[in-house]
Amino acid sequence: MKKGLLLLAMSSVLFLGFGQQTDQDREALVRSMGEALIGKKWMPPGISIAIMQHGKMVYAEGFGYADLENKRPVTTKTQFRAASVSKMMTVTALARLVQEGRVDLDAPIQKYIPEYDQKRYPITARLLAGHLSGMPHYSSGDNIQKKFYNSVEASLRVFSHHDLLSEPGTEYKYSTHAYTLLSAVVEGAGGTPFLDYLKKSVLQPLEMRHTGPDLRAQPPQTMTELYGLKDGIPEKIEHPEDPSYKWGGGGMVSTPIDLVKMGNAYLNGFIRSNTVALMFKSQQLKSGSETGVGIGWRRSWDMDGRPVFEHAGAMGGARSILSIFLDDGLVIAIMANTYSPGSIEETAHMIALPFLGEAKPLPQPRGMSEITITTFNSEGEEIIAEGLLILNGKTDRLVLHPDSPEKQTYPLIYMQSDNIYALAHPRGLLYTKIVLAQHKVSGFTMRYRSPRNEPPTSDQPFLRFEGKLQGLKGDTPEK
Numbered sequence: 001m002k003k004g005l006l007l008l009a010m011s012s013v014l015f016l017g018f019g020q021q022t023d024q025d026r027e028a029l030v031r032s033m034g035e036a037l038i039g040k041k042w043m044p045p046g047i048s049i050a051i052m053q054h055g056k057m058v059y060a061e062g063f064g065y066a067d068l069e070n071k072r073p074v075t076t077k078t079q080f081r082a083a084s085v086s087k088m089m090t091v092t093a094l095a096r097l098v099q100e101g102r103v104d105l106d107a108p109i110q111k112y113i114p115e116y117d118q119k120r121y122p123i124t125a126r127l128l129a130g131h132l133s134g135m136p137h138y139s140s141g142d143n144i145q146k147k148f149y150n151s152v153e154a155s156l157r158v159f160s161h162h163d164l165l166s167e168p169g170t171e172y173k174y175s176t177h178a179y180t181l182l183s184a185v186v187e188g189a190g191g192t193p194f195l196d197y198l199k200k201s202v203l204q205p206l207e208m209r210h211t212g213p214d215l216r217a218q219p220p221q222t223m224t225e226l227y228g229l230k231d232g233i234p235e236k237i238e239h240p241e242d243p244s245y246k247w248g249g250g251g252m253v254s255t256p257i258d259l260v261k262m263g264n265a266y267l268n269g270f271i272r273s274n275t276v277a278l279m280f281k282s283q284q285l286k287s288g289s290e291t292g293v294g295i296g297w298r299r300s301w302d303m304d305g306r307p308v309f310e311h312a313g314a315m316g317g318a319r320s321i322l323s324i325f326l327d328d329g330l331v332i333a334i335m336a337n338t339y340s341p342g343s344i345e346e347t348a349h350m351i352a353l354p355f356l357g358e359a360k361p362l363p364q365p366r367g368m369s370e371i372t373i374t375t376f377n378s379e380g381e382e383i384i385a386e387g388l389l390i391l392n393g394k395t396d397r398l399v400l401h402p403d404s405p406e407k408q409t410y411p412l413i414y415m416q417s418d419n420i421y422a423l424a425h426p427r428g429l430l431y432t433k434i435v436l437a438q439h440k441v442s443g444f445t446m447r448y449r450s451p452r453n454e455p456p457t458s459d460q461p462f463l464r465f466e467g468k469l470q471g472l473k474g475d476t477p478e479k
Contacts (some may be wrong), residue, residue: 129296225237387401
C-alpha cells in the first residue's frame with residue numbers, strides 16, 4: 001500500500017447539512033440506504049421499505065426491479081413473499097382470539113382440534129407459538145406432495161405422523177410445522193377456515209389490502225418475480241415452491257406498507273396493551289432460561305439499547321422483516337425478492353435510526369487513512385488485513401485488501417449522528433462507528449441477530465479497524 005496518505009480532517013460541511021434534521025433529510029438518508037441494498041453482487045434486484053411512526057406513514061418506497069427481464073420497477077404496491085413473517089399474521093389472529101377469551105393458550109390443542117392425534121406429551125398454543133412444543137421443522141420424512149393444499153386439515157398430514165423431538169418446554173426448536181398446527185388452532189377457535197378468519201379479524205380491519213395467500217400459479221402484475229443467487233448474481237426461480245401447505249407458517253404475500261399497519265396494531269390499541277405484553281414477554285424453558293421469544297415475537301435491541309420486537313423470514317425468492325420499536329412508536333418493514341440480505345434485522349435497525357431520537361450531528365471527518373482491519377472466522381479466530389478508510393462526504397467507503405486482487409469495497413453512509421455509519425455489506429446494512437482520538441482513527445462494525453436476551457453492545461465486533469492520524473489536511477481527493 002502506498003504510504004504518506006492524507007489523513008482525516010474535520011469539515012464543517014455535512015452531506016445532508018449541519019444542524020437539526022428535517023423530514024426531507026431523513027427521507028434522503030433512508031433513500032441512500034435503500035439504494036445501497038440493491039444492484040450489487042449478493043444483493044437483491046428489488047427491495048421495498050415502509051416506516052410508520054405514531055400511526056403515521058413517514059416513509060414508503062420501492063427500489064430496483066420486481067422483474068429484471070422486463071425492467072418492471074418495485075413500487076410500494078409490489079407484493080413480496082412474506083416468508084416467516086407470515087407467522088406474525090398467525091399470532092396476530094391468535095392475539096385477537098386471546099383477548100376475546102376464545103383461546104386458552106395453555107389448554108391442550110385438542111380443545112380446538114379434536115381430530116389431531118394426542119402426542120406422548122400435551123401440546124398447547126403457547127408452546128407452539130414459542131417454538132417450545134418439540135414439533136419438528138422441515139425434514140426428509142415430511143409428506144409434502146406437489147399439489148395445492150386446499151385446507152389446513154390437509155396440510156396437517158404433511159407432518160402429523162412425526163413424533164415430538166423433545167419434551168415440550170425443554171428445548172427451543174424453531175418449527176414452521178408448529179405454525180401450521182397453530183393456524184389449525186386459530187381455525188378451530190375462530191369457527192371458520194384459517195384464511196377466512198385471518199381476513200376477517202386482521203387483514204380487513206387493518207386495511208391490509210395487498211396481503212393474502214401466495215397463489216404463485218397465477219401471479220398478478222403486482223407480484224414480484226422470485227430470484228435466487230447463483231455466485232451472487234440474481235437468477236429467476238422458474239418453478240417456485242407452492243406454499244399452500246404452510247399458509248400460517250410461511251405462505252402469505254404482502255407489502256411493507258401492509259406489514260407496518262399490522263405492526264402498528266400493537267401500538268394503537270387494536271391489540272390491547274395487556275395482550276401486547278403477553279405476546280412480547282419472553283417464554284422460559286423448564287430450566288428457567290429465557291428464550292427471547294414470546295408468542296412468536298422475538299426480542300432484540302438496537303445498538304443504542306432500544307428494545308425491538310420483530311420477526312424475519314427467508315425462503316426461495318424472499319427475505320422479509322417486521323420490527324416494532326415499542327417505546328418509540330415506530331414500525332418498520334422491509335421485503336426483498338431474494339433470500340438476501342442475511343442480516344436483515346440489523347438492516348432494519350439502521351434504516352429506522354434516522355427516525356429514532358434526536359439527531360446529534362457532528363462535523364463529519366474527511367480524508368483518507370491506511371488502517372489495519374481485524375475480522376474473525378467462524379471459530380472466532382482473528383484475521384488481520386490491510387485496509388483503507390476513505391471519507392469524502394460523497395462516496396465514503398472502507399476498502400479491504402486495497403492493493404490486492406481480492407480487493408473488497410464497502411460503501412459507508414453517514415448517519416448524521418455520533419460518528420455512526422451504515423456499512424453496506426452483502427449481508428446488509430451494518431452499524432459502524434468511527435472515532436478520531438489521540439492521533440488515531442479507530443472503529444468497529446457490528447453484526448448480530450435476534451432473538452436475544454441482552455443488547456448486542458457487548459458482542460464481538462464483526463470487524464474492527466485502526467490506523468494513525470498523520471495530520472489534518474482537509475478534504476482528500478478520490479483514490
